[in-house]
């Protein structure tokens with residue numbers, strides 16, 4: 001292991017295909033990390049063919065990301081835009097990348113992190129501890145329900161756990177989080193299922 005005396009750490013951002021173009025710590029202790037996508041193309045929103053992203057940028061978005069040394073962190077990005085010259089009226093498309101969904105206020109990594117926080121906890125607790133709105137936590141659950149498992153990424157099933165999350169206080173609506181603990185101790189989310197009644 002190499003030791004550095006500068007008192008600085010280099011930690012991986014865990015976001016593929018981006019360059020960090022700036023970082024900032026706000027007065028209230030939030031890390032803002034400004035990034036730019038390295039990817040040059042995106043599928044046209046109409047015909048699906050890969051188009052070059054040379055049509056400027058869309059509006060800046062700020063996405064909640066994994067905490068850094070206990071501080072809230074946010075990824076700031078101005079998504080690239082491309083124009084399809086084959087489609088009628090030459091429509092423009094905002095670049096789609098794998099690490100966040102458009103209209104989501106979180107990175108996918110943060111959505112998964114929230115699911116782990118919800119295990120054995122309530123939505124109200126997680127909302128309070130993480131300082132995210134109740135609806136933002138619900139949104140994260142909704143996006144996870146739709147996610148399909150990439151089984152190739154799961155080394156082995158190890159210990160499979162099923163945990164219930166109470167969706168609404170006082171109402172008997174639950175979601176179930178299915179997790180697998182890997183040999184290295186990492187907990188992977190296999191699925192989030194909606195269920196109406198506690199079994």
Ligand SMILES: [Zn+2]
Nearest residue numbers: 044047084087
């Ligand atoms: Zn097109």
